[in-house]
Amino acid sequence: xxxxxxNPRYLITVTGKKLxxxxxxxxxxxYMSWYRQDPGLGLRQIYYSMNVEVTDKxxxxxxxxxxxxxxxxxxxxxxxxxxxxxxxxxxxxSLLLAGPSYNEQFFGPGTRLTVL
Amino acid sequence: xxxxxxxxQSLIVQEGKNLTINCxxxxxxxxxxxxxxxxxxxxxxxxxxxxxxxxxxxxxxTAKLDEKKQxxxxxxxxxxxxxxxxxxxxxxxxxxxxxxxxxxxxxxxIP
Numbered sequence: 001x002x003x004x005x006x007n008p009r010y011l012i013t014v015t016g017k018k019l020x021x022x023x024x025x026x027x028x029x030x031y032m033s034w035y036r037q038d039p040g041l042g043l044r045q046i047y048y049s050m051n052v053e054v055t056d057k058x059x060x061x062x063x064x065x066x067x068x069x070x071x072x073x074x075x076x077x078x079x080x081x082x083x084x085x086x087x088x089x090x091x092x093x094s095l096l097l098a099g100p101s102y103n104e105q106f107f108g109p110g111t112r113l114t115v116l
Numbered sequence: 117x118x119x120x121x122x123x124x125q126s127l128i129v130q131e132g133k134n135l136t137i138n139c140x141x142x143x144x145x146x147x148x149x150x151x152x153x154x155x156x157x158x159x160x161x162x163x164x165x166x167x168x169x170x171x172x173x174x175x176x177x178t179a180k181l182d183e184k185k186q187x188x189x190x191x192x193x194x195x196x197x198x199x200x201x202x203x204x205x206x207x208x209x210x211x212x213x214x215x216x217x218x219x220x221x222x223x224x225x226i227p
Contacts, residue, residue, distance in 0.1 A: 035217075040219060042220060043159075043206075043217040104164070107151075110156070110157065
């Protein structure tokens with residue numbers, strides 16, 4: 001089954017304790033992205049990657065890191081989490097068409113993170 | 117930057133009723149996407165509109181993009197409890213896969 005998986009689905013942690021949220025897709029998609037969803041603010045892009053070893057900042061990258069060492073995986077790293085990073089996080093992937101364009105994104109189930 | 121405003125923010129309807137959700141852009145839309153999010157789950161792609169006046173349907177959901185390409189509407193006919201969730205519109209912000217999302221419309225359908 002074609003899917004995007006995220007782990008963990010729920011996480012409660014404390015300020016300053018490094019954590020990683022994993023994201024994996026089995027569709028051989030070039031493009032992967034992380035979003036956070038907050039009430040009243042909608043879905044905002046954190047980082048994205050257009051292929052292995054190619055990553056770039058989205059709209060709200062502060063406090064986050066990513067890596068893309070393999071095509072299927074795109075982990076999100078919070079080196080020193082703070083309470084304002086409490087949010088619902090989504091990973092997404094898609095094919096990357098030639099030229100500026102948009103292709104349907106497939107979303108993971110989400111990770112609900114609480115930072116105390 | 118592109119801003120998308122959705123209305124209403126939330127909606128409660130009786131099962132069987134029709135409803136419309138609007139998405140208005142501050143700039144011309146070059147691509148408009150509708151997603152549905154079930155509570156606590158990820159987003160599911162519904163449809164994409166690119167041409168002014170374009171209309172697409174999937175089952176009982178119809179989406180339109182106006183001629184001026186600054187507003188889209190999502191219409192659900194004869195709503196069912198399975199339609200409940202959060203509907204988000206997204207717009208192409210230019211560049212590769214760059215999309216801006218609206219804040220969403222929360223829909224509840226009462227049996």
